[in-house]
Amino acid sequence: MKIVHHPDSATLVSYAAGNLDEGFATLVAAHIASCEKCQAALREIERVGGALLDTVDATPMSPTALERTLSRLDSETADEHRAPRTNGEKRPDLPAPLARLLKGGLDDIAWKTVAPGVSKHPLPVSRAARSRLTLLKIAPGTKVPDHGHGGMELTLVLKGSYCDAFGRFAPGDLADLDEHVEHQPIVDSPEPCVCVVATEAPTRFKNVFGRILQPIVGI
């Protein structure tokens, strides 16, 4: 897999710090899973977290904290608790962070057609997540209409490829777009292009009427 498009370095910094919302973090992790360059970059950025932890002003712990933790070690040792070496699911066509979210493979998905040549399938995120993950399958030759974005948007290609003003995106490539960007992707592979898109959740109305209206107006 020859990966050409990587996350913005600011996105990698936020990922390493742990403050990307879950959907975005999942896509960045899925990209890193197959990108050695970003694996190395991540390790370097995580050192920053370590250096900052070293310089943060310590807050004293309660006098019994150590004792209590040590007593928990005993039950750990008694349980013979060992960290699992690997629990990520292995699937040839899917990076581990995504494989976990799909019961079957890419061929077993119940796609829902949303426009000619375009179908989608939602992937689960935690209830507290403010981002959404959606699988898209786009037929060869399909032009996705020119569109801007309501906020941050990440796209990871899993199968096939597409082109837009930023270049050609093939499996493993990650498009990192912000709200100022407009693009018109065209699928240029002979097979459909399957990708995952992370977007910010639609903003919620603050009052009760708004919540009732929301599903109707579709914001």
Next chain:
Amino acid sequence: MSAAQTLSAYREENQDDRALMERVARHRDREAFQCLFLQFGPRIKALMIRSGSDSDMAEDLAQDVMLTLWRKAELYAPDRGTVSAWIFTIARNVRIDRLRRQSSRPYEDIADLDLESPDAGGEETTELNQRDRLVGQALAELPPDQRRVVEMSFVQDMPQAEIASALDLPLGTVKSRMRLAYAKLRERLEIVK
């Protein structure tokens, strides 16, 4: 303490940390664990408070992080970074799960993959120590506005958009400060590559 003294203390501390981790991993050495607990527990607690946790919760979370260190000590790979950086990643994951109530599984999934990559290893201890020192140095040398953004992200767990509104800056400015800080770090580390 002068900057040079701080740096050399930092360096020795890191060598000690690696030795302590090895004792925990290989021999389940409780004394070594205690040293790590006394050194890192209060800092993890501080990190949790700065991330928005109350004091009781922060105390709990710090204990959980140290317990995870005990369980997963074998998985710490000295050539991949400092003990502090590894502990930061454990704290980060706990923070995501317990403070944000989201899932740190994507991080766990690729931590496993990382272990299997063959490129780890081969670096000499002196090189490692040099790299550790350079990260601290790169941070110390950052212009204050870049350092601020990096701290808000790592220490206060603030997303880019929140940092932008807290500092009353356009999102693009926050991103470019992060990119510049990262470029500085790369530049520093390139020297030893």
